Amino acid sequence: MDCIGVIGYGHMGSMLVDGFLSSGVLGVDEVVVTSRRQESRDACAAAWPGIGIAATNSELARQCRTIILAVRPQEVKDVLHEIFPAMDGDEHIVSLAAGVGLTELEGLFSGSVTRAIPTITSTIGQGTTLVCHGRQVGMHDALRIEGLFSSIGNVMLVGEEELPAATILSSCGPGLLAAVIEELAGAAAHASSLSGDRALELATETAAATAAYLRETGETPGDLVGRVATGGGVTEVGVKGIRERLPEVFDEAVAAMLERYGAVGK
Numbered sequence: 060m061d062c063i064g065v066i067g068y069g070h071m072g073s074m075l076v077d078g079f080l081s082s083g084v085l086g087v088d089e090v091v092v093t094s095r096r097q098e099s100r101d102a103c104a105a106a107w108p109g110i111g112i113a114a115t116n117s118e119l120a121r122q123c124r125t126i127i128l129a130v131r132p133q134e135v136k137d138v139l140h141e142i143f144p145a146m147d148g149d150e151h152i153v154s155l156a157a158g159v160g161l162t163e164l165e166g167l168f169s170g171s172v173t174r175a176i177p178t179i180t181s182t183i184g185q186g187t188t189l190v191c192h193g194r195q196v197g198m199h200d201a202l203r204i205e206g207l208f209s210s211i212g213n214v215m216l217v218g219e220e221e222l223p224a225a226t227i228l229s230s231c232g233p234g235l236l237a238a239v240i241e242e243l244a245g246a247a248a249h250a251s252s253l254s255g256d257r258a259l260e261l262a263t264e265t266a267a268a269t270a271a272y273l274r275e276t277g278e279t280p281g282d283l284v285g286r287v288a289t290g291g292g293v294t295e296v297g298v299k300g301i302r303e304r305l306p307e308v309f310d311e312a313v314a315a316m317l318e319r320y321g322a323v324g325k
């Protein structure tokens with residue numbers, strides 16, 4: 060049966076199931092899900108009546124030709140070993156795991172392997188899934204996966220050498236920017252009588268409006284700073300401090316993430 064199997068009903072697995080089914084790109088009779096705990100399988104069955112639930116990873120592998128591995132990087136190897144006897148070699152494995160390379164995946168499964176790195180913002184149909192197909196992936200399978208992920212946001216095809224930096228921007232990015240919004244709002248609330256809740260509401264709306272402004276006008280961030288920071292005014296003193304200190308902060312953060320990226324699946 061040519062259904063889509065999802066192993067791991069955590070943050071990403073549940074987001075993909077919700078997204079694929081809500082968008083209508085798949086029906087419940089075309090998806091089979093499993094997860095380690097019965098509680099997770101029950102949650103999926105309750106959320107999507109009629110969806111296929113497999114009791115084990117091997118049972119899922121026997122039913123599905125396309126298998127999305129939505130487990131943590133350190134679980135990928137064990138799961139592939141577990142399902143291997145249930146596969147006939149014609150399957151298409153799609154791994155979401157950051158830091159587990161195609162060479163390693165193809166060493167564990169010699170058939171078609173794709174890496175797809177989604178982003179939590181696809182929960183609201185926005186953001187970009189990064190897709191990197193292995194050498195064995197045929198046109199039909201490649202287009203099918205790109206079509207599926209297009210139903211929940213943008214898709215960008217990337218070379219594997221680009222994937223670490225692209226992952227930091229696209230998939231870690233929501234976490235990084237959320238932390239920045241939190242710090243900005245916290246600093247404003249701390250220095251004033253504005254409540255924390257109202258500060259966060261304003262900072263979040265401003266971040267969303269700023270991203271939309273940049274996207275819609277095509278201006279660069281530098282252009283926008285120039286428009287906002289009136290000479291001799293308020294913004295320029297804040298931007299000056301940020302431009303002096305943030306490069307070091309982000310250089311360190313990116314270096315630490317790249318280092319972890321290389322070690323996360325080990």
Ligand SMILES: NC(=O)C1=CN([C@@H]2O[C@H](COP(=O)(O)OP(=O)(O)OC[C@H]3O[C@@H](n4cnc5c(N)ncnc54)[C@H](OP(=O)(O)O)[C@@H]3O)[C@@H](O)[C@H]2O)C=CC1
Pocket residue numbers: 066067068069070071072093094095096097099100116128129130131132134138155156157176177178179230231
């Ligand atoms: N979170 C993100 O924004 C992003 C994550 N990724 C990648 O997606 C993958 C999943 O991440 P995320 O969803 O955040 O992680 P979670 O921890 O939320 O989910 C992982 C799920 O895997 C299940 N699981 C663990 N071991 C097994 C097993 N042996 N068999 C079946 N199911 C198992 C767990 O099931 P149970 O709950 O039933 O115990 C858990 O729900 C990771 O590889 C990560 O690198 C990629 C891009 C973005």
Ligand SMILES: O=C(O)[C@@H]1CCC=N1
Pocket residue numbers: 157226230231
């Ligand atoms: O933090 C992580 O490891 C995962 C991969 C990219 C985003 N979240």
